[in-house]
Amino acid sequence: MEYEFRKIETSWQEKWNAGKIYKVSNDSTKPKYYVLDMFPYPSGAGLHVGHPLGYIASDIFSRYKRLKGFNVLHPMGFDSFGLPAEQYALETGQHPAETTKKNIATFKSQLDKIGFCYDWDREIRTSDAGYYKWTQSIFLKLFNSYFCNTEKKALPVEALIHKYATKGALPKTGEPIAGTHFTAEQWNAFSKKEQEDILMKRRLAFSAYGEVNWCEALGTVLANDEVVNGLSERGGHPVEKKKMRQWYLRITAYADRLLEGLETLDFSDSMKEMQKNWIGKSEGAEMEFNIQNTKAVVKVYTTRPDTIFGVDFLVLAPEHDLVKEIVSAEQKQPIDAYLTYVKSRSDRERMAEVKQITGCFTGAYALNPFDGKLIPIWIAEYVLAGYGTGAIMAVPCGDQRDFSFAKHFNIPITNIIGNHFNREEANPTKDAILENSGFLNGILMKDAIGIAVNKIEEHGIGKRKVNYRMRDAGFSRQRYWGEPFPVIWKDDIAIPLEEKDLPLELPFVEKYGPGPDGEGPLANLKDWVSAAGGRRETSTMPGYAGSSWYFLRYMDPENTETFCSRKASDYWGQVDLYIGGTEHAVGHLLYSRMWTKVLFDLGLIGFDEPFKKLVNQGMIQGSSRFVHRIAGENTFVSNGLKAGYETNDLHVDVNMVDGVELNITAFKKWKPEFADATFILEEGKYICGAETEKMSKSKYNTVNPDDLVMKFGADTFRMYEMFLGPVEQSKPWDTKGIEGVHRFLRKLWRLFNDEIKGNIWTEEKATEAELKILHRTIKKIEEDTERFSFNTAVSTFMICVNELTDLKCHKKELLEKLLILLTPYAPHISAELWDQLGNKDSVLDAAFPVFDGKYLVESTKDYPVSINGKLRTNIVIALDASQEEVEKLLLANEVVQKWLEGKAPKKIIFVKGKMLNVVI
């Protein structure tokens, strides 16, 4: 009997589907385990070999946990709102709902072929009204909540209103500040609009003005991705910043809790560090500088108040409100010119191109609050409006960017750190003794920080302040294919819809082009917009809205009363294992953590961190191949010979290339323009150029898993993806080598079946040597699976099967256990062979074999002996030998004796049981 993988896999998949074997119940006596993949965006290109990497890993782990006796939730769904579907609609006129539906069908059929154990009854799609009803509902909860700074948690806005109406908002100490503080009487006298504006400043989902990338020519707002060198990617039109009303999530309110929460999570240190850096908590002071001849005041934020006497200039962000107010008559023209220049620059460019120093003097001077020194005020693009106060005090001797700026514009530099500063570059030390620093003279900088802040507070010119680099998260998109906001604007007041009116369905549109004045496509639907006496919000929610809470919906996907019942979320709890790429490190993973905390604060779920453990799968890159076309001709020159020609490099479909050798016949058939191409070959072959890039359809470097499953089977494909290397590591895809894994499965098959004799497994009792192999394998597979080292697990299987083949061991007692171990990795062949062994139950529910130590442990081991640090010999020692016995053995060893020449060793060191060290 041969290994007919196609027949075997189809029949088992049908059987499992028909029997709903992957159906998961919320009601079980077994302990629960929740394994989650980051759900995919269903792109038009379909699944490529990069997608399943994490899915296979999570599938293996789910099946392993099931064998270990857990009730495992392992769901899958689709993050189906997003820009690509909308752009495709713009190009082809096909409605995103249609293409999305089609793409999901393709994804599902592709996933099913690989044999995942998803409970499809729990599938979710973020673009289904039945799902986004609850995304909108949670948005309303965010809108109707505020962050209480005393209790450090979200509370209903009603509580805030009640507080304002009864106690007002008064400062704990000091004088009330107009516009910020008010009494209860004042609050009650405010107009509805005034009250709403104040509340808006506290809501967790709030509306405010913010800047967007605006492209006049396209009449639309663009993503940073769509802006290249200040021009739109499509069409190359100029792009500039524009202020628009936007929705935001007040994630900054949760900054501290997001930081603290990290301590409790099993995320990699690098992941935690990325999140910490993103949040960017810093402690410093906010202080005010008076401006000469005006009443205006510049507020700066600094982490180094100790350097206050080294301030040689102030820099404002070009967008800073004060710029227009303080600019002098003679500097007006250059400032305007500079502002025009900055408008065309993206944030990314402004931060990245530091070598190119730009800036402009405003003509105004600030006064140093301590010694009254005149400080010129500049504007420069390296200061960003969104961070701190949008203004900095520049200390050239201590900050490299300030130093370069001063050098470039010939601004005199004050040295406050003596010989720590060499006038060649800045020195950001905190260990210098301050000079030229007034009341701080002679004080170590580290100590001066606190002294300076105290003085600043004393003088009432500033205060201690904690600052975060993280900004509130922009939550509106001027797009069509997203969740509509359940909000109506009336008299410039945002009125939320009521829960009972949800979902607010995304209306059907004929055209996907932008609305007037940069609004989204929904603004074109006049009837829809002018809802009951107001105007509907026309922007939609961003991609991360639906993905910020989807892990909760899987727990209770059918619920029509609430997004997820408390009973279901209490049963499943946190996601025990979350697998996905690092590209989501600071986006999705922070947003979903914040949403979870809000829902927890409001008492709707019982945990405040969504993901207990996170494993990051590496990205599988494409291995692109190029042909080199000689400019202006239809002749292609082989890679090794291209130096002599002027060539254009064209991507060629990797599936037409064997290694780097082009299949010329296939290439000629590929596109009509290549039909009569000619080639300059090297050694009779056309060799392609190669490069590693992101896998993408347009680069013709995608490999479709369907083809591989068809050719080698799902089990081979699964094991090969794991065998490629560690799950966490990024690597280019290479199909070479899949044969080796396929050979392994065929070899396994031959342990059970013979071509002529048929079934050859026996009921014989296993020998000790055979049991040793089995038990070593059990131990290794268990360890490897637990630590996600699936690539070495595959090697372990290979070694085991090779050894059993060499011993001609076909014993059921042993093979049966091996199959259970293999089930998570290669479920189909395991089920088939399990069946052949005459088992009536399902191998998917078998119990994971118990490792029996007595067959595993080698009673003796070879230890390397190092004498004076040089490796000299090996010595065989029983594992349970005492130290005296080891020493005796050691000294009896010929090589050791020779080396010692009769002398007694000075010292014998046992290094962690792995190595013996003799010092003479």
Place this chain on the structure above:
RNA sequence: GCCCAGAUGGCGGAAUUGGUAGACGCAGCAGACUCAAAAUCUGCCGUUCGCAAGGAUGUGCAGGUUCGAUUCCUGUUCUGGGCACCA
């Protein structure tokens, strides 16, 4: 520019806590079986010197710590991911 990773034979990778570098697989070479092919099996396989035994050298690069470093530290180069409207 900033933040986070990674770099080991012709290739993918292994070495779990600092202890005999290169497990396992691919490719390659030699052989067995076969009329032949496929399939299968056996042996070799970092570089270098050597008939061999054996020696030298070797984990991106330059240093350091250590009896001992792929592993720890400092610096550096290159590659990948992220940088707030791609998902």
